[in-house]
Structures are given as C-alpha cells and as structure tokens.
Amino acid sequence: MDNRKGMLLVISGPSGVGKGEMVKAIMAEDDSLVFSVSATTRARRDYEQEGVHYYFKTMEEYKRLVSEDAFVEYAEVYGNHYGTLKSEVYQRMEKGQNVVLDIDSQGAMMVLEKMPECVSIFLLPPSYKELRRRLEGRGTESAETVEGRMAKAAREISRKDRYEYIVVNDNFDEALSQVRAIIAAEKHKRTRFNPDVPQE
Amino acid sequence: MDNRKGMLLVISGPSGVGKGEMVKAIMAEDDSLVFSVSATTRARRDYEQEGVHYYFKTMEEYKRLVSEDAFVEYAEVYGNHYGTLKSEVYQRMEKGQNVVLDIDSQGAMMVLEKMPECVSIFLLPPSYKELRRRLEGRGTESAETVEGRMAKAAREISRKDRYEYIVVNDNFDEALSQVRAIIAAEKHKRTRFNPDVPQE
Numbered sequence: 513m514d515n516r517k518g519m520l521l522v523i524s525g526p527s528g529v530g531k532g533e534m535v536k537a538i539m540a541e542d543d544s545l546v547f548s549v550s551a552t553t554r555a556r557r558d559y560e561q562e563g564v565h566y567y568f569k570t571m572e573e574y575k576r577l578v579s580e581d582a583f584v585e586y587a588e589v590y591g592n593h594y595g596t597l598k599s600e601v602y603q604r605m606e607k608g609q610n611v612v613l614d615i616d617s618q619g620a621m622m623v624l625e626k627m628p629e630c631v632s633i634f635l636l637p638p639s640y641k642e643l644r645r646r647l648e649g650r651g652t653e654s655a656e657t658v659e660g661r662m663a664k665a666a667r668e669i670s671r672k673d674r675y676e677y678i679v680v681n682d683n684f685d686e687a688l689s690q691v692r693a694i695i696a697a698e699k700h701k702r703t704r705f706n707p708d709v710p711q712e
Numbered sequence: 713m714d715n716r717k718g719m720l721l722v723i724s725g726p727s728g729v730g731k732g733e734m735v736k737a738i739m740a741e742d743d744s745l746v747f748s749v750s751a752t753t754r755a756r757r758d759y760e761q762e763g764v765h766y767y768f769k770t771m772e773e774y775k776r777l778v779s780e781d782a783f784v785e786y787a788e789v790y791g792n793h794y795g796t797l798k799s800e801v802y803q804r805m806e807k808g809q810n811v812v813l814d815i816d817s818q819g820a821m822m823v824l825e826k827m828p829e830c831v832s833i834f835l836l837p838p839s840y841k842e843l844r845r846r847l848e849g850r851g852t853e854s855a856e857t858v859e860g861r862m863a864k865a866a867r868e869i870s871r872k873d874r875y876e877y878i879v880v881n882d883n884f885d886e887a888l889s890q891v892r893a894i895i896a897a898e899k900h901k902r903t904r905f906n907p908d909v910p911q912e
Binding site (some may be wrong): 636637638639640641669672673675676677679680689690693694697700701702705706707710711712 | 836839875892894897
C-alpha cells in the first residue's frame, strides 16, 4: 500500500544565491515535484490559458480571495497581484505530488504561518562578498540594482532562523545533493509514508 | 562559524530486517556517527576496559542511576542490565558527534519519551514472508527461535507509527541511500546548522 502524501516545499533565499538554478535542477530529476498554478490580477497574454498558466482574477475577485483566507501566500509585484491558492496546493498534495514554491522570505513567512507543516529550505550564500560577485557577474544589473539587491539580501538573510533547513550554496553540486537529501528524507517521514507490511 | 550540534539517531526494526548491516554501513562512511559507551551490571571480561567498552556498575549503582533518571533507555538482557547514559549522549552531541542507538522498539519508546528531539528511523521489512525468509536464511536459528522472532517482529512493527521516519529495507542499497539522505537532511536542520554569513 502506498500512502505517501505530498509535501509543500518552500525554497527561499536572497536574489543571486542560485535559487532558480536549484529549483530547475531538482524539478528536472524528480517528477513528483510540481509547481502550483497561481492566481493573478495581471492581464492575460495571448498565449496564456486560464488554469494552465494562471487563474486570471479581477481585482475584486482577488480581494475576496484574500479576505476568505484562500491563499497560502500572496504578493504585489509592480502593481499586479499574485497568490498561491490553498485549494491548488492541497489538491496536488492529496494526489501525492510535492508542490514547490520558489518565493522570497516575505512570502515564505506567510506560508510558514498558514501551513507550518511545510518543508522550508533557506539557501544561504557563503558570504555577502560572494553574493555581490554573483549579482555583478550576471552583467545585467546596474550598480544601483546590485546595491538594492544586497540590501534586500540582508533582510532576507535576517529571517533565516525561521526556516527548517539551511543549505549553503557555495559549491552548487554539493548544495544540490543536500537539497536532494532533504527531499528524499522528507518523503520518508512517517506522516507521509507509512506502508503496511503484507503477510505474504 | 560552524555551530553544528550533534543528533541522537535511533535506528530500530525487527530482528532480521537488516538493522545491524545498516548501522555498520552508515558508520563506516561517516566519521561523525559514534556509539555511546553503555553502563552495565554484567561482569567485566578480561579484555574490557572501564569507560571504553562499558561503564561497569554494581546492581546498586545501576538502580540508583535508574532512580535518578540518568538513562536515555535501559533494558535487561538475560539477567544483565544495560543502559545508555544521558550524560554520555549529551557530551558527544555537544562535541557535534551524532550518537547512534541500535535498539529494539521497547528501548526506542523510552528514548522517544526522554529525548523527543532525537531522530528516529524504523526499518520495515517488505513483508512478513520476506522477514521469515531472512531469519530462516541465517541458518543459525531453530524453527522455534524463528517463530519467537516473528512474534516479536509483529510487536515491533505495531509500534512503527511512533517513529519519525520509515524506511523499507527491500533492496539494501536503496534503503541505505534513504537512511543516508535522512542523516544528511537532519544535519542541515536549522536547529543544528545555522551559520552566519560573513561580510567578506
């Protein structure tokens, strides 16, 4: 009997730490990991499909969902609103899927409050100096943007003590194998995986 | 700054499930894993050294330690008493070592009560039929002993819901890599591993 239940995996860390690369790497190798479809007040683009790319909501609908506590987390980005629907997350978890949220620490704090049973990982840079080097190395950000990101990084890192796991992304392959181990271990938590032992 | 703190790792499971082999395999590859020195009322053998092989205690001393709640777990085996001293376990954990206890479920239940922060893994056989095959395969046990062990196995397995992690030992290498992942993940729990990020 397989009675695995999915988990909600929150991966957070400052911009430049390698969060996007990490999420991409783990999702490429593990079919049980999925994203949830977010709700947004942003205008639909031509190629986007309702329920596939996003659930498109009017501002009124969005506000109602917030007031109904329908979101695990939500945020405003450049005037548009985005939210992760509880119903979406739960549905996937019930099917045994593991929902991945790649979010900043502000969103993560909301998730930790609303779903304390989530698995939360904070990716830490080995140093501020190295984080700055990575941000500058992108070559796409102005000096001003880098300073802004460094200031935000300090705020993000100040919240690290709220996460369940901390992984330092110094060497990417090592950090990846640590995140992999966390996922593998969490899949074997008795609360998610508790098979019966057949007589035969 | 390295502020890793050790863990107490409880590995349990019915006789024949491959617990001994598992403990041997993980300890061979990870220097941070250690056993603690037990206290016993058993007579010292010639080659045995106090504080190395055991702490040898008189029955009176042993009873006093029990009454003082000095043991994480203790048990009687063929008329001799054995106990894992809290002081021993804590001392090793403070040094960042991870103490491994390879014990039956009765002992494990005591540990879970006295040190709920321990990491507990229950090794489950894929089936009772396979467990019987392994016990008989040893070739060293009488039919009567096998029946006794099967009855004890059922009692052990009935307690599996108390453990934090469950690993099925069907294929040994797979089970080993799962136990490895649990240990790696637990080392990255924020409560054990929470480095500062240097400016430089």
